[in-house]
Amino acid sequence: xxxxxxxxxxxxxxxxxxxxxxxxxxxxxxxxxxxxxxxxxxxxxxxxxxxxxxxxxxxxxxxxxxxxxxxxxxxxxxxxxxxxxxxxxxxxxxxxxxxxxxxxxxxxxxxxxxxxxxxxxxxxxxxxxxxxxxxxxxxxxxxxxxxxxxxxxxxxxxxxxxxxxxxxxxxxxxxxxxxxxxxxxxxxxxxxxxxxxxxxxxxxxxxxxxxxxxxxxxxxxxxxxxxxxxxxxxxxxxxxxxxxxxxxxxxxxxxxxxxxxxxxxxxxxxxxxx
Numbered sequence: 001x002x003x004x005x006x007x008x009x010x011x012x013x014x015x016x017x018x019x020x021x022x023x024x025x026x027x028x029x030x031x032x033x034x035x036x037x038x039x040x041x042x043x044x045x046x047x048x049x050x051x052x053x054x055x056x057x058x059x060x061x062x063x064x065x066x067x068x069x070x071x072x073x074x075x076x077x078x079x080x081x082x083x084x085x086x087x088x089x090x091x092x093x094x095x096x097x098x099x100x101x102x103x104x105x106x107x108x109x110x111x112x113x114x115x116x117x118x119x120x121x122x123x124x125x126x127x128x129x130x131x132x133x134x135x136x137x138x139x140x141x142x143x144x145x146x147x148x149x150x151x152x153x154x155x156x157x158x159x160x161x162x163x164x165x166x167x168x169x170x171x172x173x174x175x176x177x178x179x180x181x182x183x184x185x186x187x188x189x190x191x192x193x194x195x196x197x198x199x200x201x202x203x204x205x206x207x208x209x210x211x212x213x214x215x216x217x218x219x220x221x222x223x224x225x226x227x228x229x230x231x232x233x234x235x236x237x238x239x240x241x242x243x244x245x246x247x248x249x250x251x252x253x254x255x256x257x258x259x260x261x262x263x264x265x266x267x268x269x270x271x272x273x274x
Contacts, residue, residue, distance in 0.1 A: 003082045006074050007111040011081060014113075022096045023109060030094030030105060031146040032056040036197075036234040037117050038085045042273035044234055045197040046072055050090075052195060056143045057092045063104040065092065071110065072274075078114045087235060089113045091146070120236050125262070128242030128254055129159035131172060131231070133220075137165040138173075141194050148173060160231065162244060168217035171196075175231035177241070178202070179218040180257045186222075189215040198232040198265075201272060205264040211257070223247050228255025237269075238262045 005017035025031035034053045050068050057065050095107035132154040151173035154161050160172040170188045176199035178187045229241040229249045238261045240254040
């Protein structure tokens, strides 16, 4: 449930937050966003999220982006106003026009939605999730655009889709994907996937803990020999993927590497709270 919004330079209730139908986020799907959560009143990886937000906007030809410190201030004030931990979604729209001479959307709208976090329960984390494979990849993976239509086409029991173009595995609709084979952690390179903030933290922690991390696309053919798989994201943190379509990963339970990544992430999570 939406608790609070920020739009047109002010905080308002959800019933008062309105976009004009002329905005190109409505007419043409031009817009970018970020989604992350607060824990203990602080945002998880606020700066990396806002940096990625700005990079996505620039890659989408959105100009006149608000200052990063201004946007971070809005996020912090919104969390304080709600008074409990929330999910935060920041948006930049295409505005009402495209400047053909400058090749950009010159008047974007910045708005933020603060709603109930909807974090995965520890019981579901322990149980693990099922991913639904699809045979295509994400369009323009370096940009976190508002087009998430593909993620709605999956069975009810699936937690997320898994992009598997041409026998390679890249990422999920809302998460980064990791496969563990022969003790090595394998995940797709940033040239193929969205730059996940939790992805980067997990790779850092894994290397510090002595694991070998290969940044290449896992292969579909490697699933049958994998000892475990897991996904990462700003709100889910680290979650085991125990089934992919009709394939059960190893014994269908959380593996030792995944459990260790969860333990390490929670241990050091405080350093990424802002």
